[in-house]
Amino acid sequence: MTTKRCPARARIIVARKPDAETESQILEFIHSRGCETAVYEIDESILGGIIIHIGDTVFDGSVKTRLEKIKHGVIA
Amino acid sequence: MVLDFVEMQLLIGIGELIEWESIVSHLIALLILTIGLYILLFRPVKRMIQERQEKIKKIEKENADLNAEVKHMKDSTSTVLSEAKKEAAIIHENAVKVANQKADDIVAEARKQAKSLVERTEQELDEERNNLQDDIEKQITDVSLAVAEKILSRKITPEDDKKLIADCLAKWSKDS
Numbered sequence: 348m349t350t351k352r353c354p355a356r357a358r359i360i361v362a363r364k365p366d367a368e369t370e371s372q373i374l375e376f377i378h379s380r381g382c383e384t385a386v387y388e389i390d391e392s393i394l395g396g397i398i399i400h401i402g403d404t405v406f407d408g409s410v411k412t413r414l415e416k417i418k419h420g421v422i423a
Numbered sequence: 424m425v426l427d428f429v430e431m432q433l434l435i436g437i438g439e440l441i442e443w444e445s446i447v448s449h450l451i452a453l454l455i456l457t458i459g460l461y462i463l464l465f466r467p468v469k470r471m472i473q474e475r476q477e478k479i480k481k482i483e484k485e486n487a488d489l490n491a492e493v494k495h496m497k498d499s500t501s502t503v504l505s506e507a508k509k510e511a512a513i514i515h516e517n518a519v520k521v522a523n524q525k526a527d528d529i530v531a532e533a534r535k536q537a538k539s540l541v542e543r544t545e546q547e548l549d550e551e552r553n554n555l556q557d558d559i560e561k562q563i564t565d566v567s568l569a570v571a572e573k574i575l576s577r578k579i580t581p582e583d584d585k586k587l588i589a590d591c592l593a594k595w596s597k598d599s
Contacts, residue, residue: 361588365584365585366581369585372589376592376595376596379596380599394572395575396588397591406591406595408588408595410579410587414571414572414575415568418565
C-alpha cells in the first residue's frame with residue numbers, strides 16, 4: 348500500500364457513524380498519511396469495519412470484503 | 424427184253440439229240456459270261472464291299488476313338504469336377520475364414536467404439552458432475568455468505584465495529 352499522492356482530504360467509508368474516539372484514531376491515521384481532513388460516507392452494506400481512500404490507495408478493512416475473501420478461498 | 428430194247432432206243436435217241444459242238448459253244452459262252460460277270464460285276468461289287476468294309480472299319484475305329492476320347496473326357500471331367508469341388512471347398516473355407524475375421528474385426532471395432540463412447544460419456548458425466556458440484560458449492564457458499572451477511576448485519580454491535588476499526592488502523596499503521 349503505497350501512497351502515490353497525498354490529497355488534503357481522505358474518503359472514509361463506515362457502516363455506522365463512528366464515535367469520537369474512533370474518529371480521533373482515524374484522523375491520526377490519515378494525518379500520518381499526509382491527509383488533513385476526512386469525509387465520511389455511511390454504507391451499511393459493508394456490514395462493519397472501515398474503508399479508507401487516500402488518493403489511489405485503498406485501505407479495506409470491511410467485513411464485507413473479508414467475507415468475499417473467505418468466499419473466494421472456499422470456492423478455490 | 425422189252426425193257427432192254429427201250430433203254431437201247433432211248434440211248435440212241437439221246438445220242439442223236441446231243442450235239443457236242445453246241446455243248447462246247449455253250450460252255451465257252453458260259454465261260455465268257457462268267458469271266459465278264461467276274462470282271463464287270465463281281466470285282467466292282469467286291470471292291471465296293473471292301474471299300475464299305477474299310478469304311479465301316481474306319482467308322483468303327485473313329486467310333487472307338489471317339490468312345491475313348493469321350494471316356495477320357497469323362498475321366499478328365501470327373502477329375503476336373505473333383506478338383507473344382509476341392510477348390511470350391513477351399514474357396515468356401517477361405518471365404519468363411521475371411522468372413523469370420525471380418526466379423527471379429529467388426530465386433531472388435533464396435534466394442535472399441537462402445538468402450539470409447541462409454542469412457543467419453545463417463546468423462547462427460549464426471550465433468551458435468553464436477554461442474555454441478557462446483558455450482559452447488561458456489562451456491563452454498565453464496566447462500567452461506569448471504570446468511571452470514573444477514574447475521575453479521577444484525578449481530579455486529581457498535582462496540583464490535585469500533586474494535587474492528589481500531590484493529591484495522593493498528594494493523595495498517597504497523598505495516599507501514
